[in-house]
Amino acid sequence: MWTGDDQPDGDETALTVLPHRAFPAGTPEEIREAFAVDYPDVGFPSAAVVTPDTAADHGTDAYVLSTAQALAGHAEAFVEGVVTTREAVPADTALYLPGVATPANVATLAYAGVDLVDTDRAVLKGTQGRYLTTNGEVFLEDLTELPCACPACQTPRDSFDREDCVAHNRHALRAALGTVRERIRAGRLRDYIEGQARHDGWLTATFRRLDDGYSYLEQRAPVLRRAEITAATDDTLRRVEIQRYADRVTTRYRNRFSNPLVLVPCAARKPYSDSQSHGQFHDAIQYRAHLVSLTSPIGVVPQELELTYPAQHYNSAVTGRWTDTERVFVADVLEAYLRRNEYPRVIAHVPEGGYRDICERVADRLDIEMVFTVEDHPTTADSLANLAGALSGELRYGKRERQHNTVRAVADYQFGEAAGDELLADIHTGSHYPKLRVRDDDDEQLAMLVPEYGVLALTLAGARRWVDSPVPTRRVEIDGFVPHGSVLAPGVLDASDGIRPGDEVVIEGPAAFAVGRAEMSGPEMVESTRGIASSVRHIEER
Template identity: 70%
Template sequence: MTDYFEVHERDGPARIGELRLADSIHTPALIDDSIEDAGSLWSEERTTPAGDETALTVLPHRSFPAGTDTEVEEAFAVEYPTVEFPSAAVISRETAGDHGSDAYILSSASGIVGHASKFVDTITDVRTSIPADTALLLSGVATPANVATLAYAGVDLFDSDRAYVRGLEGFYLTADGEEFLEDLTELPCSCPACQRGRDAFDREHCAEHNVAALETELARVRERIRAGRLRDYLEGQARHDAWLTAAFRRLDQQYSYLEQHTPLLRQSTLLAASDDSMRRVEIQRFADRVCTRYRNRFEQPLALVPCSARKPYSESQSHGQFHDAIHYRAHKVSMTSPIGVVPQELEYTYPAQHYDSVVTGRWSAEEIDFVARVLTEYLEQNEYPRYIAHVPPGGYREICERVEKRTGIEFEYTVSDHPTTAESLANLRETLSGESKYLKREREHNTVRAIADYQLGPDAGTELFGTEISVDGWLPSLRVHDKEQLATIVPQYGTLAFTLAGARRWLDSSVPTKRVEIDPFVPQGSVLAPGIVDASADIRVGDEVVIEGPKAFAVGRASMSGPEMTTSTRGIAVEVRHVDER
C-alpha cells in the first residue's frame, strides 16, 4: 500500500525515510511546500482530489483536535479512499490504524507537544497502530528545540508553521530554547536572516530565522540518525527544556516500544554522559542478557576487576596487567558503569567495547545502585568456587560490599590502594596460586558459547556448540567448525554470523530460531519487505535470521525488526549472507 514512503535507516524509533515525491524528501523533514490539503469535511463536502506526485495530498478529513471526545471521534470518523498518488490521512490516537495512506497526520499534535506523558503515550500508541513503513506527520508544532525529541519518538514529517508564527510573535527560537527577541542583545545564529545584525532585525526576520534554525536542527537530527547517535544527542540537547527531558525519560519507561526499535549493534560509540544513559535500551538489554541468558562455563574462581577507559578492555594497560597476574586461573569479569558487569567472553559484544563514559572518580548513587543490582543478579545465576574482588576502594568496593550483604557471598579482596600497583597485582597473583589454569581452547569454545547464549537465548551455546566443535582464528575473530564451518565471530560487534550449516543447526536445535518466511523466490543480496510472508516478532535490527521459503534457504542479518517486516510493504528487510536454492 505504501508506494511513496520507504524507511532507509533506523536509530531507535527514529528513522531516515524517503517520501518519494517528484522531488524526494528525506525525513525527518519539513513538508512545507510539498503538501496539498484537500480540505476539511467539517466545513464542506469534498470530493476525492486528483492528486499527483508533486505533493503529498491530505485526503478530505474530519480532524479531531486535542480534547475531542472519543465518542465524537467514532461518530465522525471518515473512510479514506484508496488513491493512486502520495496521500496522507488525518488521524487521532483513537482512529490511528492502516488507512492505506503513505503518511498519517495526527490532529491532536498541539495538545500533546509540551506534555511529556501525553506525548509519549500518544506517539507510541499511534506509531504502533499505523504501518511501520508509513510516515507520521505532526503539523504546527515543530520548533528547533523539540524536533529532535519528536523525531526520536518516531515522528517523520513536520512543517515550519509553528516556528514561523512564533517568530512573528516575537520569540527567537534555537535548539537550546526560546527567548524573547526583545531580550536579546545579539543574535546567536549564523543564518542569513541573522546576518543583518540585531538592530535591523524585526519579527519577520525572526520568523525567517526560526525556520532556518528548525531546518538546521532537522539536518542535524538526520545526520545523528545516520550515525546511530540521536539518543546521545538528546541526552544533551533535550536538557534545555524540562518537558523534553521528561519526554525522553518517559520514553525510556516505554521499554518494549524502544526495545523493538533499538538495533542489536552499532558501529558508533555510545556516550554515557549522565545517569539517564543507564536506562538506554542498549545498556538494559546487555545487563538483562548477561543476567538471564549468559552463563559462566569456567571452573576457575571469579576475578572481579574494574573496567578500563580503553576498549576492548583486553587492549588496555591495566587489563594487560590483570591478565598477567591472573594467568588463566580465574574468570575475569569487569565491573563498569554504565554497563554493569562484563564477563571476559563478552568484552567484544556490543556495547561492551563501544561506550565512552565520564570519568571523575565519583560514583553516583544511581550508578552504584545499578551495578550492584546487576552484579547481584549475575552472582545469583553463576556460582564460583571462590570470589575474588580485585577492585579499588570507593564506588567499586561499595558495590561489592552491598552485593555481599544481598547474596551472602564473601569476596576475597586483593587491592589495598589501587589495582595496578605492584603490591595489588602480586596479591592477585598469590591469591590465585594453586588454582588450575584453563586452556586456550577452552577459552575460545566458551567465548563462542557465551556469545551464542547472549545472542540467541539461554543455553544456546551448549545446544549449538556443546560438543564436537573446533575453533580456529584469533580472538575475537574466531571461526567455529563441526565438519563444515558453522559460524564466525564478527570482531567489531562481538556477535556470531552463521553459515548455512550453522543456520540449519540452529533451526534443528531446541533454541528458538529467528525466522523469516518468504514467498517462492531466491533472494539475491537482500530480502525486501514485500517478499515476506511472516517473521518472528522478536527479530531486532542486526539480529541473525534464518530465511525460509519454497524456493530458498538462507541466512542473513535483519535490517528491520520482525514486526516491521510483517507490516512493511517497502524496504530492505534482511541482508542475505548465504543462500541455497531449493
C-alpha cells in the same frame, strides 16, 4: 471535503491529505464518530488525519496526528499519544505532527517516532517576536546580540525585526533537522538528546517516559551498531542497549569456567584486554581465574563478552566518582549475575570508592565472602602481587577451553539461554582471537566471531543446526523466489516477533534456504510493503 468530481489528480512528489474533519482535542467520541469520513482509495501518495483513538491502517502513506498541538508540552500525554498512534499504523508509514516542531524539540520528536514536521510553529513564534534556538526561545527584546550566523541574522541587531525573526526561525529549524538526520545516520541520536533535551523540562520528561515504555523502543533498537555510546549522564543507564545487555548477561549467559572469579575495574581502552591495566591483570592471573569487569554504564562484562555490543562501544565521562544511581544499577546487575553463576571463590581486585562499595553491598546481600586484594591502586606492584598470591595453587585453563567457552557464551547471549551448548556442541575453533572460526567434527564451518560487534555470523550449516535445535529460531518466511543480497519487505510472508534489527535470521521459502542479518524487527517485516527486511549472507536454492 471532496465531492465526486472534485477529487484531485494527486502528485507523486507530494503527500495529498485525504478528506477529513478536524476536531479539537477533547471532542467527545460520539461526535467524532458521527462526522467520521471514509478514506477514498487513491493511486498517489496520501495521508490520513487521525487521532490516537482512530489511528488504524487506512492504506495511506502517512498519518497526520490532529491532536498534536494539544499534546506538545505534556510529556505523559505526548508519549501516550505518539506511541498509541505509531503502533496502530503500519511500520513503513510516516507520522506527521503539524504545528509542533521547533529547533529545541525536533530531535525529541524524531526519537519518539515522528517522521514529518512543518515550520508552522516556528513561523508563528517569529511573528510573536520569539527567537528560537536549539536551547529554547528568547524574546527579541531580551537579546543584546544575535547568537546565530544564518542569513537572516546578518541584519544588525537594532534593525532586526519580527519578519527577520520568522526567517531566522525557519533557518534554525532547518539546521536542527539537519543535525537530527546526521545523528540518525550515525546511530547517535540518543547521545545528542541526553544533552540537548535538558534545556526544556517536558523534553527531558518525554525521553524518560519513553525509556519507561521499554518495549516500544526495544523493538526498534538495533542489537548492534558501530556507533559509540557516550555515557555522560545517569539517563544513559536507562538506554535500551544498556538494559538489554544487562538483562541478557543475567538471564542468558552462563559461566562455564570452574576457576575462581576475579572482579576488576573496567578500562578506558576497548576492548578491555587491549588496555595496559588489563594486560597487567592478565599477567597476574595467568588463566587461573575467570575475569569479569565492573563498569558503568554496562554493569558487568564477562571476559568472553568484552567484544559484544555495547561492551566495546561506549565511552564514559571518567571523574573517579560514582553517582548513587550508578552504584545501585551496577550492584543490582552484579547481584543478579552472582545468583545465576556459582564460583568456588570470589576475588575483588577493585580500588576503594565506588567499586569496593558495590562489591561490599553485593557480598552482604548474598552473604558471601569476597577477598579484596588491592592496596592503594589495582596496578601497583603490591596489589598485583596480592592478586597473583590469591590465585596460588589454582589450575590454568587452556586455549581450547578459553576459545570454546567464548563462542558458546556469545551464542548464549545472542540466541538465548543454553544456545551455546545446543548449537555449538562437538566443535573445533580455529584462527586467532578475536577472529575465531567455529567448525564441526567434519570440519565444516558453522560460524565465525565478528570482532566489530562480538556476535556470531552463521553459515548455512550453522543455520541448519539452529533450525534443528530446541533453541527458538528467528525465522523469516518468504515467497517462492531466490533472494540475492537482500530480502525486500514485500516478499516476506511471516517473521518471528522476537526479531530485532541486527539479529541473525534464517530465511526460508519454497525456493530458497538462507541466513542473514535483519534490517527490521519481525513485526516491521510483516507490516511493511517497502524497504529491506534482511540482508542475505549465504543462500542455497531448493
